[in-house]
Amino acid sequence: MNLHRLGTIVGIELRQRVRSVAWYVLLGVFALILLGLLLLSFASFALWNGGNELFFSIVIMLVLLLVLLVSPTLSGSAVNGDRDAATLAPVQVTLVTTGEIVIGKFLAAWISGLAFLVVAAPFLLVATFAGGLNPLVILTSLVILVLEVGVVATIGVGLSAVVARPLFSVASTYLIVAALTIGTLLVFGLGGTALRTSQEVVSRDFDFAAVPSGCDPFATSPQNGCPSPGEVGCVDSTSYTEIPRFDRVWWVLAANPFVILADATPPTYDPEYGAPSDLFSQIAYGVRLAQIAPEPRVEYDSCASYTSERVPDYTTPEQQVAGTAPSWFVGLLVQLVIAGGLMAWGIARTRTPSKRLPPGTRIA
Known part of the structure; x- marks a missing residue:
């Protein structure tokens, strides 16, 4: 040449x-x-x-x-x-x-x-x-x-x-440009929704049925003869729901030009809360989050903050992204x-x- x-x-x-x-x-x-x-x-x-x-x-x-x-x-x-x-x-x-x-x-x-x-x-x-x-x-x-x-x-x-x-x-x-940009998003959204899985949801909440009539456990001032939030018992309820499996199709987004640009750029996070501070980090966080498979069983505890039980630690977006792989x-x-x-x-x-x-x- x-x-x-x-x-x-x-x-x-x-x-x-x-x-x-x-x-x-x-x-x-x-x-x-x-x-x-x-x-x-x-x-x-x-x-x-x-x-x-x-x-x-x-x-x-x-x-x-x-x-x-x-x-x-x-x-x-x-x-x-x-x-x-x-x-x-x-x-x-x-x-x-x-x-x-x-x-x-x-x-x-x-x-x-x-x-x-x-x-x-x-x-x-x-x-x-x-x-x-x-x-x-x-x-x-x-x-x-x-x-x-x-x-x-x-x-x-x-x-x-x-x-x-x-x-x-x-x-x-x-058409090829549209397939790489819009097409990958459609395949990701529709594919993840089509590949659903069952998830067990366990909710723990106050036993409001055991609270005497006229009592408000969450009142700012104590009420005579009424139990405090810590004294009210808690009950568990279990339900099942179907959730999408985006972790099985997230790789489709790897060829998207906007995802490549966002994922290749070093992320920036808010120093106080660890949240993404620019559009690059927000897109990359969303794609990285899609890599994580959903838990087969999740628990929601509304009683933990009013009892002696430890409240689960908050995981920042920066910590979640750290455990995923760039694409x-x-x-x-x-x-x-x-x-x-x-x-x-x-x-x-x-x-x-x-x-x-x-x-x-x-x-x-």
Whole structure:
């Protein structure tokens, strides 16, 4: 592979995009959305008191969302669009190889997707210098975001080389992106609900039937002839209920781009209660919590706080996450395998001379 020829292909693709007025309009609309989010964040999240962590994570998630919506359009017709415009065949008869053509178009689509990150850079700097952000959180989230932009660009360019029609390749790219984002959520929710299991629930509460009429065990002032809460007996009741088994399908979420971004980013917790303090940590906590299998038997004791029995210790979200396993690298590997397979298939379909072409495919 010749770097000079590869750079020529990338340069041609980028110059074509820069000449488009719609490209600048799209970037301008994106900047206005981020500006509005910044102003609302100053008013709602109080950036000077730690709300900047939430603001930063929301901005990164919004950038990823918009890139997932726009990138298929930028990359989904990269190869077959040139074939329909009769500009691919003249390039193929030069010294440029098929691999250089497809990879060059992928790099151009990747760079175009990263333009949204460049537009968001000033807003991210505001959130960063507002104070209280972990530099590792910023670095990790940006690296994952760059990789996700590249994955979507690879899928789009690969499908544009495999599918003959630009409209179908763009639609196919959107379908794969939808399967990784919305589809994984649907499979997780419906699959976990379908795989139900029975759980025994034991409830221990005060024996209110033994309390004399007119007495209130929880009255603030003692009542003559009435027992105190500690003197009232307790009774147990047992019931059975069906609960979903999300621990059996949580791995489906591993390939979700938003879960990968959240799970790979170092979590931040509230120092007082140990609760997640940003959107990354909240999503990661939810996915990690789904890994824990439900107990076959649970107990609820309403008497413990009024008797001499010890109240169970409270387990913070930080402690719960510490006992689970990260999955972002597995999901990212699955995405890379899908994208790499489509790219290899696209190079094979674009290589000339071709033994067989779909009916109606334009050659020159």
